[in-house]
Amino acid sequence: MSTKDRILSRIRRATAQNPDAPPIPRDYLRTHGTRTPAETADLLAAHLTEYRARVHRTDEDGLPLLLARLLSASRTVLVPLGLPPHWLSAADATRIHDRAGSTPRDLDGVDSAVTGCALAIAETGTIVLDGGPDQGRRRITLIPDHHVCVVRVPAQVVDSVPQALERLDPARPLTWISGPSATSDIELDRVEGVHGPRTLDVVLLDTPAQ
Amino acid sequence: MRVALFVTCVNDALYPRTGIAVVRLLERLGVDVDFPAAQSCCGQPQYNTGYRREAEPLLRRTAEAFAGYDHVVTPSGSCAAMVRAHYPRIARQAAREGRGSGLERLAEEFVPRVYELTEFLVDVLGVTDVGAYFPHTVTYHPSCHGLRTLGLGERPRRLLAAVKGLELVALPGAEECCGFGGTFAVKNPGVSAAMGADKTAAALATGAEVLCGADNSCLAHLDGTLRHAGAPLRTLHLAEILASAEEDPLP
Amino acid sequence: MTRTNLGMPSFPPFPEAAGEAVRDEVLRANLRRATHTIRDKRARAVTELTDWDRLRAAGKAVKDHTLRHLDHYLLQLEASVTAAGGTVHWAADADEANRIVTGLVLATGEREVVKVKSMATQEIGLNEALEAAGIAAYETDLAELIVQLGHDRPSHILVPAIHRNRDEIRDIFRSEMASWGRPAPEDLGDDPRELAEAARLHLREKFLRAKVAVSGANFMVAETGTMVVLESEGNGRMCLTLPETLISVVGIEKVVPAFRDLEVFLQTLPRSSTAERMNPYTTMWTGTTDGDGPSAFHLVLLDNGRTDTLADETGRQALRCIRCSACLNVCPVYERAGGHAYGSVYPGPIGAILSPQLRGTGSDIDATLPYASTLCGACYEVCPVAIDIPEVLVHLRERVVQGGPATRAGVRVRLRPAHGHTAERAAMRAARLLLDHPGALRTAERLLARARRLRPRRLPGPGRAWTDTRALPDIPAEPFRDWWLRERGNRH
Numbered sequence: 001m002s003t004k005d006r007i008l009s010r011i012r013r014a015t016a017q018n019p020d021a022p023p024i025p026r027d028y029l030r031t032h033g034t035r036t037p038a039e040t041a042d043l044l045a046a047h048l049t050e051y052r053a054r055v056h057r058t059d060e061d062g063l064p065l066l067l068a069r070l071l072s073a074s075r076t077v078l079v080p081l082g083l084p085p086h087w088l089s090a091a092d093a094t095r096i097h098d099r100a101g102s103t104p105r106d107l108d109g110v111d112s113a114v115t116g117c118a119l120a121i122a123e124t125g126t127i128v129l130d131g132g133p134d135q136g137r138r139r140i141t142l143i144p145d146h147h148v149c150v151v152r153v154p155a156q157v158v159d160s161v162p163q164a165l166e167r168l169d170p171a172r173p174l175t176w177i178s179g180p181s182a183t184s185d186i187e188l189d190r191v192e193g194v195h196g197p198r199t200l201d202v203v204l205l206d207t208p209a210q
Numbered sequence: 211m212r213v214a215l216f217v218t219c220v221n222d223a224l225y226p227r228t229g230i231a232v233v234r235l236l237e238r239l240g241v242d243v244d245f246p247a248a249q250s251c252c253g254q255p256q257y258n259t260g261y262r263r264e265a266e267p268l269l270r271r272t273a274e275a276f277a278g279y280d281h282v283v284t285p286s287g288s289c290a291a292m293v294r295a296h297y298p299r300i301a302r303q304a305a306r307e308g309r310g311s312g313l314e315r316l317a318e319e320f321v322p323r324v325y326e327l328t329e330f331l332v333d334v335l336g337v338t339d340v341g342a343y344f345p346h347t348v349t350y351h352p353s354c355h356g357l358r359t360l361g362l363g364e365r366p367r368r369l370l371a372a373v374k375g376l377e378l379v380a381l382p383g384a385e386e387c388c389g390f391g392g393t394f395a396v397k398n399p400g401v402s403a404a405m406g407a408d409k410t411a412a413a414l415a416t417g418a419e420v421l422c423g424a425d426n427s428c429l430a431h432l433d434g435t436l437r438h439a440g441a442p443l444r445t446l447h448l449a450e451i452l453a454s455a456e457e458d459p460l461p
Numbered sequence: 462m463t464r465t466n467l468g469m470p471s472f473p474p475f476p477e478a479a480g481e482a483v484r485d486e487v488l489r490a491n492l493r494r495a496t497h498t499i500r501d502k503r504a505r506a507v508t509e510l511t512d513w514d515r516l517r518a519a520g521k522a523v524k525d526h527t528l529r530h531l532d533h534y535l536l537q538l539e540a541s542v543t544a545a546g547g548t549v550h551w552a553a554d555a556d557e558a559n560r561i562v563t564g565l566v567l568a569t570g571e572r573e574v575v576k577v578k579s580m581a582t583q584e585i586g587l588n589e590a591l592e593a594a595g596i597a598a599y600e601t602d603l604a605e606l607i608v609q610l611g612h613d614r615p616s617h618i619l620v621p622a623i624h625r626n627r628d629e630i631r632d633i634f635r636s637e638m639a640s641w642g643r644p645a646p647e648d649l650g651d652d653p654r655e656l657a658e659a660a661r662l663h664l665r666e667k668f669l670r671a672k673v674a675v676s677g678a679n680f681m682v683a684e685t686g687t688m689v690v691l692e693s694e695g696n697g698r699m700c701l702t703l704p705e706t707l708i709s710v711v712g713i714e715k716v717v718p719a720f721r722d723l724e725v726f727l728q729t730l731p732r733s734s735t736a737e738r739m740n741p742y743t744t745m746w747t748g749t750t751d752g753d754g755p756s757a758f759h760l761v762l763l764d765n766g767r768t769d770t771l772a773d774e775t776g777r778q779a780l781r782c783i784r785c786s787a788c789l790n791v792c793p794v795y796e797r798a799g800g801h802a803y804g805s806v807y808p809g810p811i812g813a814i815l816s817p818q819l820r821g822t823g824s825d826i827d828a829t830l831p832y833a834s835t836l837c838g839a840c841y842e843v844c845p846v847a848i849d850i851p852e853v854l855v856h857l858r859e860r861v862v863q864g865g866p867a868t869r870a871g872v873r874v875r876l877r878p879a880h881g882h883t884a885e886r887a888a889m890r891a892a893r894l895l896l897d898h899p900g901a902l903r904t905a906e907r908l909l910a911r912a913r914r915l916r917p918r919r920l921p922g923p924g925r926a927w928t929d930t931r932a933l934p935d936i937p938a939e940p941f942r943d944w945w946l947r948e949r950g951n952r953h
Contacts, residue, residue, distance in 0.1 A: 004551040007713065010768035010871040011532045018774070021529040024522040028515040028725070047738060100752050104669045104703045124731075124739035137753040138702040138744075142695065162724040170685040170720045171545070173702075173750050176743035181695040184735050185604035185620055186627055186653040188495040194603060194657050195664065196695025196742060217941050219896060223906050224934050226941035233949070245945045251896040256889050258836060260858030264893040271897055299852075354837035387793045391835025398833065399926035400480030404489075404797045405835075406931070434931030 030162050032123055037154035040122045041204055044157055047125025051179030052192045053200040063150070063205060064090035067114060070148050070201050074111035078140040082133020083114060087150070098140045107139060112146040113197075118174075120151045120202075121164045125179065127151060127202060128164060130172040138175055147197040149177070152207045212242040214279035216272075216324070218286045218426075219251035225426045231453035232285050232327060235342075238455070239335060248275035253300075254292040259393045262300060266310050269297055273320035282323050283330045285449045287356020288425050290326040295359050297321055326356060327449055328365040328424060338368045343456040345375030349418035350448075351409065351432070353425040354387050366424055366448055373451060379416045383409075390431035406435040414443055424448045472804030475829040479798035488799050491626045496790045502736035503787060503843070509738070510728065519725045521847040524781035527717055528771060534683040534716045535762065541686025545748020547758040552710075554765050554870075559590035561761050562675065562708055566596050569706050571672045577690060577700045578602035579677025580618060580784055581710045581763055583806040584819075587675065598675065599641070599667050601696035603660050610637040616800025616808060619734050619786040624799055627651040638663050664696065674700035674755070678711045679783065680726060681760075684719045687747045688760070691730060691740045701744045707755040712763050714771075714780040726783060729845035733785035766819030772868035775856040779814045781846040786811075788840035788850060794833055803830065810840035814853040821869055822861050828879045831857035862886060884923075906940035913938070 001009075035043065045055045058066045068090035071077055077093040088095065096110055116134030120127045127149050129135045141147045151157065158164050168174060181196030192198065213236065217229040236243050252272055253265030272293070276282045284290050301317040304310030331337055350370055356362045370378050389395070389405025396402075410432055413421045421436075421443055423429045433445040446460075454460035472478065482488060507513050527534055539549045552558035562582075566574055574591065576582065576598055588598040588609075600609045607622035608615050611633040615621030622630065634645040634656065643663045649655060676697070680689040688709060690697050701707060717723065731740045749758050771777050789795050789809030800808035804826035805816040813834060817827040831854050834840075840850040860867060862885070864878040878886070895901050913936035919928040927933070 002551070003553045003557060006553055006871065007551055007762070007764050007768060008532045008535070010764070011535075011713075011771060013871075014768055014772035014777075014868070015529055015531065018529060021526040022522065024526055025515065025518050028512040028519055032510060032512070051737075051741070108665070108669055121739075126739045131750065131753055138698065139753075142698050142702060161727050162721075165721060165724050165727075170682065170687045170745065171747050173747075173753055174743075174745040175698065176739065176745075178737070178739035178741050180741065181693070182741045183603050183653075183657055183694045184499075185602070185607070185622060185694075186630060186656060187491070188499045188620055188623065189653065190735075190737075191653040191657050193654070194661055194694035194696070195601075195668070195699055219902075222941045223909060224937065226937050226939065226944050229941035230944055233945075243949075245942070245949070247942060248899055250899055250902055251892075253893075253896075256893055258855055258858075259885070259889065260831075260855065260860075260862040261886070261889045261893075262855075262859050263863070264889050267897045268893060354835070354839070358838035358842055385839075387835045387837035387839070389793065389835060391837070394832065394835045396923055396926040397829075398476045398479060398794070399929065400476065400483045401794050401797050402835075403930035404483045405793055430934050431931060434927070434933065437932035438930060 031159040041153045044122035048202050053179050053202050055202050057204045059206045076110045078110050078113040080136030107143040110144045113140045113144045114148045116150050119156045123160045127177050129175045146199045148201040150203045150205050153204045213281040213283050214276050215245050216282050216284035218289045228447040231449040235453040246275045252289045252292045273316040283325050285327045287326050287353050291355035291359035293324045332365045339372035340452050342373040342452045344373050344451045344454045347377045347418045348420045348422050349379045349381040349416045351423045353428045379418050382412050388428050390428045410435050421445045472826040474825040475833045478802035482799040482802050483797050492796050495623050496796050499790045506732040506736045516729050523722050537683040545686045547748040550761045552763050555585035558585050558763050563594045573597040574673045574675050575599050575671040575700050577676035577697045578605050581677045581712050668699040671704045673706045674704040676709045681716045682720050689745050691743045693741045702754045706757040708759045710761045733787040733845040769868040770818040776818050778848050787843040791839040791843050810850045828861050
């Protein structure tokens with residue numbers, strides 16, 4: 001008998017006599033509280049800030065200058081292939097594209113990365129990347145010490161974790177980011193900045209529905 | 211109203227003054243108290259130590275001893291919790307293992323009639339001011355089984371706060387276990403003593419004259435710890451404070 | 462019958478180890494500070510969700526439902542992972558899992574792996590098995606690094622180095638980092654920021670060159686084949702995305718039916734463990750993705766005592782555990798005994814019910830773990846999947862002292878009572894006989910009252926455990942029932 005069959009038969013013997021488990025109660029809340037889209041964006045900003053992300057708000061016209069300012073100390077910036085070109089039109093940093101053949105060591109010298117996102121969750125202060133064209137491979141938001149993430153408001157902002165999962169595609173690689181890298185391993189007190197980017201800039205980009 | 215006092219074995223043998231206090235308190239509130247002599251121990255020491263089958267005859271004895279009483283009142287959160295949380299479980303398992311005929315029905319019929327003292331006072335009699343007088347500073351330690359299994363909540367503190375002359379001071383870390391834990395106290399003496407020392411240190415730091423609780427087994431551990439260290443703090447069961455009256459005050 | 466390996470050598474009984482730990486003032490101060498910090502934060506994080514009780518009930522129900530149909534969901538998971546480009550392996554015990562992982566690493570031609578913190582790989586002693594095969598395993602979680610560099614053992618599920626304070630960590634980094642890779646800076650201080658920076662520099666060279674990574678997983682989604690790892694530092698992301706080969710060793714109880722089910726646990730787990738609304742990083746991957754992340758993914762499904770635990774109707778609720786460690790942080794016994802006393806990678810209340818089920822109750826440590834609790838219930842109260850730990854503890858106590866049916870390595874056996882409880886058993890029986898005969902009880906009480914002046918200050922034998930630190934209660938002049946007979950007895 002294979003190990004697989006042995007494990008499965010042990011499970012069947014262990015549970016065969018048991019009645020079906022009761023149905024799963026789903027009466028928990030879909031969102032905590034009712035908010036206007038503007039209030040949801042404010043909550044997202046507040047929660048991101050609380051976990052030491054730097055939050056900025058602008059519109060399409062102001063975005064290039066804002067990004068240029070956020071990248072003013074960066075010599076190089078990693079750019080996903082599908083990032084709207086005008087976003088970085090005012091930035092001086094040299095653009096680097098992540099190619100399939102580049103090694104982690106190649107990327108280690110890059111100062112910053114700029115990406116879009118799949119969505120952001122207000123209640124938890126989380127941004128989620130799903131490897132879309134404006135986000136690129138997972139490693140580009142990991143190796144550089146500085147990540148600038150642009151969130152379209154209100155379209156990409158949801159209230160809660162349940163709402164986020166409804167909109168995400170599990171087949172894509174998903175990275176949930178809530179504030180910069182942190183650790184609680186020394187005396188259970190939170191310290192920001194270990195392996196992931198130590199600086200996280202989140203730009204809330206006002207893009208009124210068309 | 212006629213109620214049966216379930217005094218518990220620890221109170222019967224070691225703390226009769228607590229049982230006497232409950233009788234006087236309830237009588238003062240117009241309750242007719244009875245003491246069925248067939249009662250002994252709820253079986254908690256056996257059950258909690260792993261001797262479930264030794265607890266079965268005690269379950270039967272206890273439930274039968276209180277047959278016919280609508281309200282069974284006990285000055286022990288721990289023993290009340292044993293009845294409410296574990297009697298149905300013990301009876302069910304006994305039935306499943308082909309023993310203890312009728313235990314399930316006995317438990318089912320007994321369990322809803324059992325009240326911890328503060329539950330009975332607040333929920334059944336609907337009183338928080340029991341007309342007590344006790345002009346001392348008191349801090350209250352909520353025992354775990356009363357706190358978590360029974361969910362006594364603020365009942366004991368509300369009763370104490372209404373006592374004339376009594377100043378109630380908060381006990382820091384009140385909800386943390388005192389370290390008694392039944393046979394834990396002797397099976398893990400090092401940890402038990404450390405927990406007792408921390409609890410009594412917290413109580414001493416409040417400056418209270420009395421450390422009050424609603425379970426004499428926990429108080430035996432805390433009182434023993436205090437007296438072993440020669441610390442100037444006495445322990446009292448809640449019932450004794452509530453029984454203390456202006457015309458006959460507890461010293 | 463082989464004993465399930467939980468990655469630990471043999472250990473002294475709990476009371477002995479705990480009794481020693483409780484005298485270690487530094488350890489007690491470290492644990493007290495850390496557990497109280499997190500305890501209060503957790504309470505605030507949980508209060509924020511007004512539907513906490515409903516989330517808790519849903520989490521419990523999802524897990525119970527999955528366990529009831531575990532065979533179905535594991536097969537579904539295997540199909541999903543395979544369809545997404547992964548390879549699934551099955552391991553009945555630690556040895557088999559270690560053999561599989563070692564073989565997979567050797568096949569890549571690599572001789573080192575980077576590791577994400579994982580309870581399952583600690584449980585099976587994977588690092589030791591890899592080392593024996595000439596493979597170096599580098600722990601990359603900060604706390605695991607502290608433990609590994611300090612030649613130490615983990616003492617907490619979430620924060621394995623919780624027993625160490627910042628001074629001790631600085632000393633470990635200064636003296637040990639050099640022999641594993643990049644040395645610590647000469648002037649390293651004890652500020653947590655500086656310590657985290659030293660770890661960043663030390664580990665970065667390992668991340669950048671690693672070709673193979675080993676992880677566990679917090680959740681596996683049967684429906685989609687999605688694996689989920691929650692973390693804080695980014696070491697997990699490094700391991701899960703940079704290497705070419707990823708091997709995940711995961712206990713079979715970690716499967717959940719649907720992607721949607723994560724909406725419960727992604728709310729309850731971070732708040733219960735690090736007391737955050739959300740942990741800094743969560744990675745979800747489904748098989749392999751062209752051009753992003755590892756090109757080879759292996760999932761090793763681990764039994765190692767879990768199906769035996771599943772066979773026990775009371776004890777199986779331990780398999781609901783999502784390893785948040787909230788029960789450790791509120792446990793007054795853990796706070797004083799420390800994690801090492803539990804003799805397992807699973808310390809604290811959950812360890813006290815998990816280890817004796819995964820390993821059996823045969824050893825001294827496993828026979829004493831069910832008694833490593835006052836049954837205060839704080840663990841049950843905070844558990845985000847409502848594991849009634851006190852109930853299981855009492856159930857396992859019964860297994861220790863009375864024996865009874867159990868399942869070991871898939872075989873139903875009838876356990877004999879553990880040795881060393883003969884006197885206790887006799888005493889419990891005698892007490893029961895006495896208590897079941899009120900006449901005899903009254904006589905005994907009267908004898909006690911008569912002997913009250915003889916009350917000793919110290920008791921002999923097991924009673925010494927009481928009188929060493931506590932005075933005995935005064936014995937009253939008469940038991941309550943005599944007072945009643947005298948004062949009220951004629952009334953009815």
